[in-house]
Amino acid sequence: MxxxxxxxxxxxxxxxxxxxxxxxxxxxxxxxxxxxxxxxxxxxxxxxxxxxxxxxxxxxxxxxxxxxxxxxxxxxxxxxxxxxxxxxxxxxxxxxxxxxxxxxxxxxxxxxxxxxxxxxxxxxxxxxxxxxxxxxxxxxxxxxxxxxxxxxxxxxxxxxxxxxxxxxxxxxxxxxxxxxxxxxxxxxxxxxxxxxxxxxxxxxxxxxxxxxxxxxxxxxxxxxxxxxxxxxxxxxxxxxxxxxxxxxxxxxxxxxxxxxxxxxxxxxRPTARRMVYDALVLGIRDYARKTGFTKAVVGLSGGIDSALVCCLAAEALGPKNVLAVTMPSPYSSVGSVEDSRVLAQNLGIDFHVIPITTFLQSFLTGLRPYIGHQNDPGDTTEENLQARIRTNILLAFSNKYGYLVLTAGNKSELMVGYCTLGGADLSGGLAVLADVPKTMVYELAMEANREREVIPEAIIAKPPSAELRPNQLDQDTLPPLPHPRPDFGALS
Structure with a gap:
């Protein structure tokens, strides 16, 4: 038969x-x-x-x-x-x-x-x-x-x-x-x-x-x-x-x-790590295709999460259909901007740098009579303003040019609420890594680099940081995560 x-x-x-x-x-x-x-x-x-x-x-x-x-x-x-x-x-x-x-x-x-x-x-x-x-x-x-x-x-x-x-x-x-x-x-x-x-x-x-x-x-x-x-x-x-x-x-x-x-x-049979990687690529491709999008925009911070999302999006939609936007604040390191630039070049995707310092100062000046004063040292309010400014920039590209906004918050952060309501890690069309723990993000970054170095080693090696205040590290608020080794790969 x-x-x-x-x-x-x-x-x-x-x-x-x-x-x-x-x-x-x-x-x-x-x-x-x-x-x-x-x-x-x-x-x-x-x-x-x-x-x-x-x-x-x-x-x-x-x-x-x-x-x-x-x-x-x-x-x-x-x-x-x-x-x-x-x-x-x-x-x-x-x-x-x-x-x-x-x-x-x-x-x-x-x-x-x-x-x-x-x-x-x-x-x-x-x-x-x-x-x-x-x-x-x-x-x-x-x-x-x-x-x-x-x-x-x-x-x-x-x-x-x-x-x-x-x-x-x-x-x-x-x-x-x-x-x-x-x-x-x-x-x-x-x-x-x-x-x-x-x-x-x-x-x-x-x-x-x-x-x-x-x-x-x-x-x-x-x-x-x-x-x-x-x-x-x-x-x-x-x-x-x-x-x-x-x-x-x-x-x-x-x-x-x-x-x-x-x-x-x-x-x-593909490796387990490759299976997860291909699943995320299919998720992006099908979500875009079935909702009528042909291109995507990603807020590229210089961290490993957004770097991985850019790699996945480039494979899912093609490099010419992906835009990466780096939006440095007064607390962003020079290395984060340059690492982002190198990643975009490696992938062959479009890349913009839009500093948000001016936007942030305008917000702080307008809000000072109500929520602060000249010598206010600031707290998470000022940190979250930066994340929400970035959301507005990404959504502006979406409105103007029809980009699907891909967010990069991972499961470990979202599960404990280490994110900003209305911020760039929560606001978008598709949360690509929402079911991917941070440890697996490192493994998938290794998979993205399986044939050549696409994600710069500096992005993988640096301690995670939101860079929303001076000398900030994620582990100041979160428990420390296992740091990847060159042979890191429990899913391989």
Whole structure:
């Protein structure tokens, strides 16, 4: 049985565009396949949650399912297995199921509704979907397949590196079917790929049956999906690995002798550090693309956080689409400005220096009758004014020229509130490092320098400082962080 695995990056809410991709595949790369498989909720993109509450979107979704049936009728040679929301009957609970649909020859042959609905954090499916009942077996072209949606497969078994504890249903399916398929939209986190590899290999070895994971790729706001779809044979060997953080379409076959070279030779697995780096690049690229931005501006302070954001943005959008603005205050060191200049030159991005001393003096003069006096030594009020002045400058570039403002505050600082409300570390369109601890920032800087020195060594080596008062260091307020060594790299 020849299967086309379509690891695609859908746009949430763009039902027409997502359907166009299916039709394009059926007319091209999937034309010779028995089955085209797409990820969980591919039709709407994952997650579509707020849209599901709109009546107009319900009408569009129903129309999209009808168009999908028509597409299946035109391309009768290839069946389509796709994730999509389907309406429930009135008065049965929630308005939608999270479903897997099998179309062939213009007919809807089979429907499976997801039963295990996560009820936490960003993936609160229980607030939008009605749980279904397990009915995972379907027959196509004489092959019996077991199909699961997302967490339904994980709920039926628990996998560790040492053992797999299967449910009776999963055991029965291993006997009844020739392949288990998991339609998924698994979000990426550091270490996720190791868990998926262990789980897939353990399932395949335990049941002596191939396992196919088809995962969504792409970023939607703060959620990133890495793709990395996988096929394991019945011995637990990896038969196909889709690339991480990019779209991929590949034909795989359940018979080893008929598998293509692409499907039978998995690419080398990237390091964990590289995976995090690529995830952040994809996050910037997709956020910009899906919101209509083509270029970005970064406040480049001379510190390691903003330096890393510039590197990520240049790779995501291209150097010619990134502007770095250094805004020295009376307390900024000459080295910070010059280090920023060198970084911009290394990356080939545009670079402006806009001193804020004049702006700061104007603010202080205007506010002196109300919050200070001539000999006031100052406190965090004056420090925060500098951060907010920088925000206004960056947002001015955004308003005037359409730049996406990327902020550089890291998770360690944000978790303890070491930031300025309304300041440049909080105000922007996308907080690139908001889920990256400071220690990992150093590791990712090493990754940016893996082929040549892009981030100057002086930026990596200097003690972190906001440079908002004389001789200020972050560790004056925060606990000291481990300082990077030349071989620093716990994620490598």
């Amino acid at each position: 020849r299967i086309t695995v379509a690891q695609l990056n859908p746009v949430v809410g763009d039902l027409s565009g997502n359907l166009d991709r299916i039709e394009h595949l059926l007319a091209g790369e999937a034309a010779d396949s028995d089955l085209l498989v797409l990820p969980e909720l591919y039709l709407t993109g994952y997650p579509p949650f707020g849209l599901l509450e709109k009546e107009w979107f319900r009408q569009q979704a129903v129309a999209a399912l009808e168009r999908l049936r028509s597409i299946s009728a035109r391309y009768r040679q290839t069946a389509i297995l796709v994730g999509a929301p389907t309406p429930t009957e009135a008065g049965t609970g929630m308005d939608w199921y999270n479903s897997a649909l099998l179309y062939a020859g213009g007919e809807l042959l089979w429907t499976q509704h997801k039963a295990t609905l996560p009820a936490y954090d960003l993936f609160n499916e229980a607030a939008y979907f009605q749980p279904g009942q397990p009915a995972p077996v379907v027959t196509i072209n004489g092959k019996r397949l077991g199909v699961f949606i997302g967490e339904d497969l994980w709920a039926l078994s628990s996998a560790t590196q040492e053992e797999l504890k299967p449910s009776s249903l999963l055991t029965e399916l291993a006997v009844q079917t020739g392949l288990i398929i998991n339609l998924a939209a698994y979000p990426y986190y550091c270490g996720w790929e190791e868990k998926l590899y262990r789980f897939g290999a353990a399932c395949a070895q335990r049941f002596r049956i191939p396992f196919l994971f088809v995962n969504q790729v792409g970023a939607n706001e703060e959620t990133i999906f890495c793709g990395q779809s996988l096929l394991f044979d019945g011995d637990g060997n990896t038969r196909y690995v889709a690339p991480a953080f990019q779209e991929a379409v590949a034909a795989v076959d359940l018979e080893p002798e008929t598998s293509s070279g692409e499907a039978s030779t998995p690419p080398p």
